[in-house]
Amino acid sequence: MGEFHIRSLTHAQGEIQYVTHPRLWGHGLGTAIGRQLLHIGFHQHGMHRIYATCDPRNAASAAVLNKLGMTHEGHLRHTMELRDGWRDSAIFSILATEWRTNTSS
Numbered sequence: 001m002g003e004f005h006i007r008s009l010t011h012a013q014g015e016i017q018y019v020t021h022p023r024l025w026g027h028g029l030g031t032a033i034g035r036q037l038l039h040i041g042f043h044q045h046g047m048h049r050i051y052a053t054c055d056p057r058n059a060a061s062a063a064v065l066n067k068l069g070m071t072h073e074g075h076l077r078h079t080m081e082l083r084d085g086w087r088d089s090a091i092f093s094i095l096a097t098e099w100r101t102n103t104s105s
């Protein structure tokens with residue numbers, strides 16, 4: 001399942017989040033959900049930039065975001081406090097122009 005959030009209407013900024021059942025990992029479902037969420041964000045809501053964050057240790061999520069054509073922008077420090085301490089987030093984004101180029105080829 002996935003969620004698309006409008007984070008700023010003024011600046012046309014959105015965020016995607018997704019999760020798939022472990023039994024289904026590695027079959028392309030996460031990428032398909034992400035692609036559909038980006039389609040919704042750019043085509044239905046007119047976003048200019050859509051971003052996603054993930055745990056920097058989450059290689060599968062980073063692989064999905066790369067496959068979606070998103071660019072790794074960097075690390076946000078100490079965004080979440082978990083049981084084993086503070087965790088950073090990797091942040092990725094894609095612009096509407098990049099999405100249009102990727103989907104038209």
Ligand SMILES: CC(C)(COP(=O)(O)OP(=O)(O)OC[C@H]1O[C@@H](n2cnc3c(N)ncnc32)[C@H](O)[C@@H]1OP(=O)(O)O)[C@@H](O)C(=O)NCCC(=O)NCCS
Nearest residue numbers: 017018019020025026027028029030031054059060061063
């Ligand atoms: C991230 C997640 C959604 C991926 O779902 P999925 O259905 O397995 O995604 P896909 O099959 O489309 O792609 C997974 C990719 O990760 C790669 N991958 C998996 N484990 C990996 C690892 N340890 N190192 C590097 N790549 C890895 C797979 O090879 C695949 O890439 P490929 O198609 O190029 O081979 C799923 O693992 C999940 O729900 N995780 C928990 C929640 C989460 O992290 N959500 C993302 C935060 S927004």
